Amino acid sequence: MINNQDKQSSYGDFGGVYFEFPNTYIGKEMELTVYLKTNEVTGTAGVFYKTDARMPIQYAEVKGVKGTNDWQKISLKKAIKQSHIDQIGIGVMLKGSGTIWVDQVELKIDGQDYKNSTVYTKPIYKADLDKMFDNGSEVEIPSNYNEEDLDKLALLGQFWGFLKYHHPMIAKGEYNWDYELFRILPKYLSVKTKEQTQQILLNWIDSLGTLPHSSKEIENSIAMDWISKYDLNHELQSRLKTIANFPLTEDHYYLTQGRYVPIADYINERPYEQFALPDTGFRLLALYRYWNMVEYFYPYKSLIDNKWSEVLSTHLRPFIDASTELAYELALTALLTELNDSHALLLAGNNAIEQSLGEYHAPIRLNKIEGKWIVTEIYNPELLNGIEIKVGDEVTHINQETLASIEIRNKNRYPASNDAVYYRDLQRDLLRSPKEILNITYLSGNKSKSIDLKLYKRKELNIYYTFKVDRTKKGYYLLNNNIGYITLANVTNEDIEEVKKQFSDTKGIIIDARNYPSAFVPHSLGSYFVCKPTPFLKNLFPTLSFPGAFEFSKELTIKPGETKYKGKVVVLINEVSQSASEYAIMALKAGDNVTLVGAHTAGTNGDTAQVVLPGNRVALIGGAGIYYPSGNVTQREGIKPDVEVNITRKGIIEGKDEVLEKAKELLMR
Known part of the structure; x- marks a missing residue:
């Protein structure tokens, strides 16, 4: 039985039970059946598959019921494509309030019990066996690096990404391309002339082996757009053009088609969870990895404010200099804001940012209205402790800093498609702090007042993020x-x-x-x-x-x-x-x-x-x-x-x- 009494929330009001299978199985179709009974479910009760180790349960495939229902059989079927299923999990969830009962959960593969099915064994690639830098990249960049060094690193980042997504030997999983970056970086950084730099890149291509024969050549001018920027010699340009025009197969070690829609799904990207703060080489890898995904597979690249090739150069320094977890997470967030896309979030692993923002929140809500930050709601009037602030008052300063200054200072911390969304997301953290007291200055009528506002933990407040939902009401x-x-x-x-x-x-x-x-x-x-x-x-x-x-x-x-x-x-x-x-x-x-x-x-x-x-x-x-x-x-x-x-x-x-x-x-x- 699952019982949840959380009746009002904008996100996250999930409860449930979940079981993860130790293996995946060979077959064409998997089916989950379960008997479910519900009582006064105001949101949704249902069952789900989880078939991607990287996806949180909230994003799993859910089929649900609502209200009060007697025992009923619910069945979910899913086609199996082994390149996509790297984990099988089944569970029952409750979103909103109410009670659900569960019985007779079964998982079948092609109509038979999963215990009688053949376990799928994922193939082992040469790239999987390369463990050379599991304890660190061993990459060091001198503290006195200059703009010329940054230009070289920008070229290397684009070159590395081009080969990653175009060279057939990398596509076959013959190389751990992350670690090949670490192998070349020391020598690459040590040379001084343009000729030496380009010779290293040419040798790098040659080290990958001769391209296999292909009777079907393509003309990929798009992949060559960046080359003219770096004044590469004729031999290097010719080699790159040959690689760009080599036809790729659908099977790529680092890339596959999305499970539900034909978008790029990035696979075999190692998280390197052993490093809370990755070293310099791994931080460069983070920048190169994300930048090249945008370069080749982001559909809105033409709508980005700043030229994407210049974004790589601009963000090298923050990644190199990030000496703390907070600095690293802020460097990542600043890169994400360059997309001008509210979807480009740092979804997980932003613990240092969250800690810096603090766990305390004000019992009032601000929104930007008619160009000013206005109190739009008092979450908990009883917690104001006699402070006379009301809906409609304008907040002008927080901890003696103007709201205009705060807006400018935080612009690279909140990925946003436009200004309205930026203000929408900024408001969540304006009245948030690691400390329990926040000083605010506000205008009430024609009078300016300054107060020390007591803050509270989220669980003590009737707070919400971007919109309010009452789960007790019908839709x-x-x-x-x-x-x-x-x-x-x-x-x-x-x-x-x-x-x-x-x-x-x-x-x-x-x-x-x-x-x-x-x-x-x-x-x-x-x-x-x-x-x-x-x-x-x-x-x-x-x-x-x-x-x-x-x-x-x-x-x-x-x-x-x-x-x-x-x-x-x-x-x-x-x-x-x-x-x-x-x-x-x-x-x-x-x-x-x-x-x-x-x-x-x-x-x-x-x-x-x-x-x-x-x-x-x-x-x-x-x-x-x-x-x-x-x-x-x-x-x-x-x-x-x-x-x-x-x-x-x-x-x-x-x-x-x-x-x-x-x-x-x-x-x-």
């Missing part, structure tokens, strides 16, 4: 008896048929997408609002056998359901609407009578991949581009509202949801 209900209201944060696919029945005769429907969806409903809900198949987006995917190239998918369409809604539809959007929420908004906007109201969305859309970096840090990277059928992009710009409504200080003071009120007004016309 849909009536407003004013004639307007249907749906929130993507709570509605599930199981709710959709009932939504259509209850809202069929309403004057209009409001869909609140100012949150993150609890279920994937673009098609099940979007089909209610179209009368014919309607294209709503197309994907841009990398061509893995042709690094640096991308191609568009076919247009995705919303197909009409059995019934069509006849009224008006308004979708509420703002900078909190991100990723899956934006995907849903694009699908809903394809409807025949749909209006978007609010502010532009986060501009962070598309599937992502995880990247493991030295020191067991894990970052995200965008893998698929999302575009309108017309070819226009939503990344960074966000989805723009048809009717713009920005939150005002006056509205906050009066306790109004101004976006929702505007939606009601539009529907009642």
Whole structure:
């Protein structure tokens, strides 16, 4: 039995049990069956597979139920592709509040009990056997390094990455390419002339062996774009061109196609978890590894503010000089911010950053409204201890530093697609500290006041991150008896048929997408609002056998359901609407009578991949581009509202949801 009483949260309210199998198995299909009973589940109860050792359970494949249900059999099936499954885990989870009972859990491979199946043995590559630098890279960079040294290191980083993704011997797993970097670095750094530098690189190519014969040569001009920058000699250019034009197979030691969508999935990247603070060589490796993934497989590279080739040079110094765990994590975060992508997060291994920010939080919430940092909520009024600060007051200083200065100082700490998302994420940590007291200066009326504000641990506060979710409420209900209201944060696919029945005769429907969806409903809900198949987006995917190239998918369409809604539809959007929420908004906007109201969305859309970096840090990277059928992009710009409504200080003071009120007004016309 699993019981969870966490009724209100924005993320992380998961509980459950999990079992991990010691092996993976040969077969075409795996199936999990389980009997499940639920009582008053307000979120979702369900079962999941976990088939990727790098993915946390929250990202596993989940099929769930909701509410109160007697015993029922739930079955999940999944095709097996051995290059993708490196771990099998099964479990039962509860998201939200309620109680679930579990019985008769079974795992079958091709219809038979897993115990009777053949264990899959992963092939051993030569790269796997190279343990030379497991205890350290032995790379030392003199403390008096100069700009010429940095230029050489930038060239090496691009050269190393080019060979990693283009040379067939590396693709076959013949070389541990991380450790080959450490082998060449000492000699490479010791030479002084351009001729000597290029000869080392030429010898490096030759050491990999002669390219096997191929009857099918390709013309890969994209992979050669960077070469002219470094004035390489004719022989080196010719050798690189031959490698670039050599056709790659689908099987690559460091690269495979994503399990669910054809994005780059980065495999056999060692985490080097033995180093809390990786040494200089491993820190360089972290920079080179992530930079080259962006160089060849990131679909939005053309939208980055700074020229990507210059980003490598700019960030060498912080990685070389990072003498503490905090400095290393900040160097990683600063690199991620260069993508101008809110998906590019340091997902795990940011313990030093978290420790520096502290575990104490204020009992009040700030948001940037009309260019000022305004108190928008008092989480726990009883904890203010008589301090007279109220919703609508403007905070001007924190610990005697202006908010404008804090904004500038933290710009390279929060990966963000645009300014609105930066302010959204910065607010989480503005009133956070390792100490229990924070001094703030604020304007209340026309008076400026300075106070010492007591802080508390998160568990003591009714705090949330970017949006609030009440798990005790249904995901849909009536407003004013004639307007249907749906929130993507709570509605599930199981709710959709009932939504259509209850809202069929309403004057209009409001869909609140100012949150993150609890279920994937673009098609099940979007089909209610179209009368014919309607294209709503197309994907841009990398061509893995042709690094640096991308191609568009076919247009995705919303197909009409059995019934069509006849009224008006308004979708509420703002900078909190991100990723899956934006995907849903694009699908809903394809409807025949749909209006978007609010502010532009986060501009962070598309599937992502995880990247493991030295020191067991894990970052995200965008893998698929999302575009309108017309070819226009939503990344960074966000989805723009048809009717713009920005939150005002006056509205906050009066306790109004101004976006929702505007939606009601539009529907009642």
